[in-house]
Amino acid sequence: MIIGVALGMMAALLAAVEVTATVRPDVVIGLVIGVPGVLGMLMILMSSRRWVTAVGAMILAIGPGWFGALTAIQVASGV
Known part of the structure; x- marks a missing residue:
């Protein structure tokens, strides 16, 4: 699950850099x-x-990592 959280954080950073379109926050959270x-x-x-159960747990853990990184980015940017 730690790997899933780390992957989620990296995905959030990549998405924040690459996506320049304005997106509603409720859609992003969903x-x-x-x-x-x-x-x-x-x-x-x-x-x-x-191993399928382990991969499922890793995928399940991606969400909180991704959400935490996006929240930290929003707080740091002052939005």
């Missing part, structure tokens, strides 16, 4: 938390092997 949450839970629930 995508950042919802998509990895749904994919991770589906992988965990449907897994028949241990």
Whole structure:
């Protein structure tokens, strides 16, 4: 799960640099938390092997890391 949080933080930094379009904050929060949450839970629930469960937990942990990094970027930029 630590790897998933780290991947989420890196994805947030990459998205903040690359995406220049104005996006509504509620849409971003829904995508950042919802998509990895749904994919991770589906992988965990449907897994028949241990490594699939581990990958599902990693994907599930991407959301909080991504959300935390985006929040830190917003606080640092003064928005």
